[in-house]
Amino acid sequence: MSEGFHHIAPPALEMRGLALRYAGQPLFEGLTMSVPAGCCTALLGASGVGKTSLLRIAAGLATPDAGSVQASDGLPLAGRIAWMGQQDLLYPWARVLENVTIGSRLRGERADKPRALTLLEAVGLRGWERALPKELSGGMRQRVALARTLYEDRPVVLMDEPFSALDAITRAAMQTLAARLLTGRTTLLITHDPMEACRLAHGLYVLSGRPARLGKEIFVPGMPPRAPDDAGVLRIQGELLRVLLAGSAA
The missing domain is CATH 1.10.8 (Helicase, Ruva Protein; domain 3)
Structure with a gap:
């Protein structure tokens, strides 16, 4: 629990059978994803694939055409989510x-x-x-x-590319700070940066295709915030780059 402040034991997020259409085309259909309680999960993918739409649905800011987002403890998510976006x-x-x-x-x-x-x-x-x-x-x-x-x-934190506008040094410092202060909360982080994902997340997913599908979960060894030159970070970063490049070429 960060900085000794009280906060409710965090639930896992359960997204089940989500579907959403944009401009008449399906962004995703039947999308299912779990965000483990008390962990940081990163979601990567090309621009326009539906990452922010998925996050907005999780936050209750958008309504899916089908499916649901629920907390694992069965309690309403309303009032238990904090949001941090790309702009301050x-x-x-x-x-x-x-x-x-x-x-x-x-x-x-x-x-x-x-x-x-x-x-x-x-x-x-x-x-x-x-x-x-x-x-x-x-x-x-x-x-x-x-x-x-x-x-x-709040026990659940949703972050939409929160550090993408920062220079490399400030960004690295903010990543380390966020990882420390968000320890113990259920966090879903959207990022385009494989290094950021590998430093901060316990598990990673790549969203790709149209309609978009989730790839298999990728785990990074060790605990966040990981050093940028950590061997596991560098290995998984390379794997993510290969997956993202393959998706962009498809």
Whole structure:
């Protein structure tokens, strides 16, 4: 459980028989996937294959034509999911601390400022709580977004290419930070980056084809965050690249 904060024991996510059409064409049909409880699962695939659509269905932001997404404990998923996207989506008029606690404000709740400050310290931004987003670098803004995601303290976290806009050094640092702070939560990560997937995920899937199908699950040895030069990371990264290239040529 990250940083000692309370959060409900995370369920597994069970996606069963999902179907979705876009512009009259099937994105996927009969798609079934499990995201193990308390683990990070990465989903890779070419642009337009349906990864974000699948994530939006899991988040309850889109409705499939068929199938369902359920928690393994049988309880509703509503209110138990946190989302982190490619853009930081910080409110430009709100200071850093206000952006982290914006969920409380939108729900009409009192903000837990001590917890928000502890999270800002965890992401290396203590002292910046009164800064406006325009005063921050891209990497700092993404760290605020990560703190905001963690502030929601949800057992399930869905991440849509959250670090893709960052430079290589900042991206590697954010990967390490996210892996540490998201330990114990059920996380589904969409990424185009095989290295990122191998560093952060316990298991990986490649989505390919039209309608899209899931490849077999790929496991990476060791525990995240793994070193970029770890032998297992390099081996699985090469395997993923071969799979992705084969899919793009099909």
